[in-house]
Amino acid sequence: MEQSFLAYLRGRTSELPQVEVGIGDDAAVILPGPGPLVACTDQIIAGVDFELPAASLHDVGYKSMAINLSDLAAMGAVAESALVTLALPKENATQIAGEVYEGILEAADAFQVAIAGGDLTTYDGPLAISVTLLGRCPDGQPWLRSGAQEGDVVLASGAFGGSILGRHLRPVPRNELALAIRRLGVTVNAAIDVSDSLSIDLDRLCARSGVGVDLEVDAIPVHPDADRLAEQSGRRAFEHAWSDGEDFELLLTLSADDAGQLLAAAELPAPLTPIGKVIGRTGLWMMEDGKHVRLSPQGYIHGDQ
Amino acid sequence: MEQSFLAYLRGRTSELPQVEVGIGDDAAVILPGPGPLVACTDQIIAGVDFELPAASLHDVGYKSMAINLSDLAAMGAVAESALVTLALPKENATQIAGEVYEGILEAADAFQVAIAGGDLTTYDGPLAISVTLLGRCPDGQPWLRSGAQEGDVVLASGAFGGSILGRHLRPVPRNELALAIRRLGVTVNAAIDVSDSLSIDLDRLCARSGVGVDLEVDAIPVHPDADRLAEQSGRRAFEHAWSDGEDFELLLTLSADDAGQLLAAAELPAPLTPIGKVIGRTGLWMMEDGKHVRLSPQGYIHGDQ
Numbered sequence: 304m305e306q307s308f309l310a311y312l313r314g315r316t317s318e319l320p321q322v323e324v325g326i327g328d329d330a331a332v333i334l335p336g337p338g339p340l341v342a343c344t345d346q347i348i349a350g351v352d353f354e355l356p357a358a359s360l361h362d363v364g365y366k367s368m369a370i371n372l373s374d375l376a377a378m379g380a381v382a383e384s385a386l387v388t389l390a391l392p393k394e395n396a397t398q399i400a401g402e403v404y405e406g407i408l409e410a411a412d413a414f415q416v417a418i419a420g421g422d423l424t425t426y427d428g429p430l431a432i433s434v435t436l437l438g439r440c441p442d443g444q445p446w447l448r449s450g451a452q453e454g455d456v457v458l459a460s461g462a463f464g465g466s467i468l469g470r471h472l473r474p475v476p477r478n479e480l481a482l483a484i485r486r487l488g489v490t491v492n493a494a495i496d497v498s499d500s501l502s503i504d505l506d507r508l509c510a511r512s513g514v515g516v517d518l519e520v521d522a523i524p525v526h527p528d529a530d531r532l533a534e535q536s537g538r539r540a541f542e543h544a545w546s547d548g549e550d551f552e553l554l555l556t557l558s559a560d561d562a563g564q565l566l567a568a569a570e571l572p573a574p575l576t577p578i579g580k581v582i583g584r585t586g587l588w589m590m591e592d593g594k595h596v597r598l599s600p601q602g603y604i605h606g607d608q
Numbered sequence: 609m610e611q612s613f614l615a616y617l618r619g620r621t622s623e624l625p626q627v628e629v630g631i632g633d634d635a636a637v638i639l640p641g642p643g644p645l646v647a648c649t650d651q652i653i654a655g656v657d658f659e660l661p662a663a664s665l666h667d668v669g670y671k672s673m674a675i676n677l678s679d680l681a682a683m684g685a686v687a688e689s690a691l692v693t694l695a696l697p698k699e700n701a702t703q704i705a706g707e708v709y710e711g712i713l714e715a716a717d718a719f720q721v722a723i724a725g726g727d728l729t730t731y732d733g734p735l736a737i738s739v740t741l742l743g744r745c746p747d748g749q750p751w752l753r754s755g756a757q758e759g760d761v762v763l764a765s766g767a768f769g770g771s772i773l774g775r776h777l778r779p780v781p782r783n784e785l786a787l788a789i790r791r792l793g794v795t796v797n798a799a800i801d802v803s804d805s806l807s808i809d810l811d812r813l814c815a816r817s818g819v820g821v822d823l824e825v826d827a828i829p830v831h832p833d834a835d836r837l838a839e840q841s842g843r844r845a846f847e848h849a850w851s852d853g854e855d856f857e858l859l860l861t862l863s864a865d866d867a868g869q870l871l872a873a874a875e876l877p878a879p880l881t882p883i884g885k886v887i888g889r890t891g892l893w894m895m896e897d898g899k900h901v902r903l904s905p906q907g908y909i910h911g912d913q
Binding site for chain 1: 628629632633634635636637638639640642643644645646647648649650651653655656657679680682683685689691693695724725726727729730731732733734736738740741742743750752753754799800801816
């Protein structure tokens with residue numbers, strides 16, 4: 304099916320200026336641009352990252368792009384092109400590929416990403432989608448996990464918890480927010496996207512930066528889905544915000560001055576909330592009765608069993 | 609296992625100047641270089657592209673890189689960095705990942721490719737390895753399938769047929785040859801690497817260029833493995849050279865002048881043989897008793913069943 308499917312795909316994909324040669328040669332040719340290239344890759348597999356038919360193939364295709372877009376947003380990068388690899392169950396392979404691709408193309412069109420190439424195989428196994436996304440930081444350096452400075456303010460986009468109720472299949476990656484922040488000219492010292500959980504990913508940022516965070520726990524935005532899930536689970540909504548995965552929000556650290564400037568900006572594409580301050584002592588902390596209490600990061604650690 | 613395996617991998621991978629930020633952030637940061645970026649991706653899956661335990665995990669890892677290196681060689685590109693995604697059977701996942709990576713790193717070290725990032729998942733399915741390779745054409749334009757001109761000479765590297773006897777697991781991608789050709793300053797009008805078969809891939813190059821080839825069939829280099837396989841299969845060695853897959857040799861078309869200059873060059877990293885001439889009439893042809901006879905491309909078409 305590969306040759307005929309690639310022919311269909313050539314007809315369905317938008318021509319974008321950043322890709323000079325797309326599907327149909329030995330490799331794609333991507334035009335040089337300003338600044339360093341940023342590249343990430345993430346795969347999702349039926350039975351591990353989603354369940355069929357509970358999730359639609361269209362949503363799964365969309366999600367495979369969105370999780371990679373979120374990684375580029377965390378670098379402050381604009382996505383430019385994608386290489387998409389599908390491993391397809393033998394039964395109904397062409398139909399599955401078509402439906403998955405409709406979701407992939409929806410995300411690609413929404414974020415102006417060119418499908419530059421890919422690979423297709425049918426095999427005796429579950430649907431697996433692997434996306435490699437390439438992008439650039441046109442006007443500056445990529446944001447890294449490792450740059451947080453003592454005294455920085457920690458900002459969180461959106462709200463957290465309960466994505467399993469459905470939001471996890473249709474995440475809105477924060478690329479527009481990242482671009483808007485860049486355009487304001489403020490300096491982001493460190494950034495990460497929340498895939499495993501707010502606490503685990505904030506802890507990762509701290510570990511890479513060699514710092515800790517003094518959290519204002521009550522300020523952490525709890526998503527209405529966390530409230531709804533809490534009614535079912537018997538846990539507190541905050542616990543879901545703290546430990547649930549797949550929010551695909553951004554955590555950013557900036558100097559107090561730059562954070563203030565950013566929070567004063569009108570009309571950002573997503574809300575930003577200050578949730579704590581970077582401190583020299585490693586770990587996640589909160590104040591309780593005038594004392595520092597250490598918090599334990601919790602959630603799903605990807606790939607662990 | 610992902611976090612601990614990534615820590616092992618960070619220790620095992622060479623630091624190369626082209627990758628500023630490698631494994632351990634949301635995305636890799638790759639420094640800008642001259643010329644357009646060239647990107648390809650290819651996956652191989654147990655039970656489809658190789659059989660375990662007949663193939664060693666080390667060889668399979670090596671092959672997953674080599675087939676992508678071959679795609680970049682066909683563009684005349686130098687490989688710079690790779691993103692590697694593994695889908696691992698749950699049983700013995702860490703051991704399998706380690707052995708596969710030894711083969712990946714062997715190829716990466718041999719061709720000076722930085723492992724810039726990747727993903728790992730354990731699942732209920734066969735070993736699948738997906739590699740995305742990024743490279744550049746530092747001193748010129750990428751070679752495409754579509755540039756063949758009437759009157760060009762068709763050159764083939766190496767020899768063809770019988771790779772199934774073992775060579776297919778340890779292909780030598782022709783990146784050094786491609787670089788040597790670039791350094792000679794000759795113009796390659798079109799190129800492709802032979803993955804499905806000499807005849808199928810030559811036919812693809814012709815289709816993309818809107819031309820045909822008048823072949824000197826007796827000049828096509830037949831690999832000794834094709835002779836050995838012919839003794840087992842009862843077919844002619846030439847049939848194996850014509851229709852067997854996974855030779856990973858290059859087919860190039862150049863003007864007669866440039867081809868002559870190239871063939872006169874001393875000490876190329878691989879032998880080059882003229883096997884035909886590009887003609888305006890589409891299709892693959894040979895002369896027999898003074899008449900043009902059309903030849904049918906044959907071999908394994910990847911993904912077809």
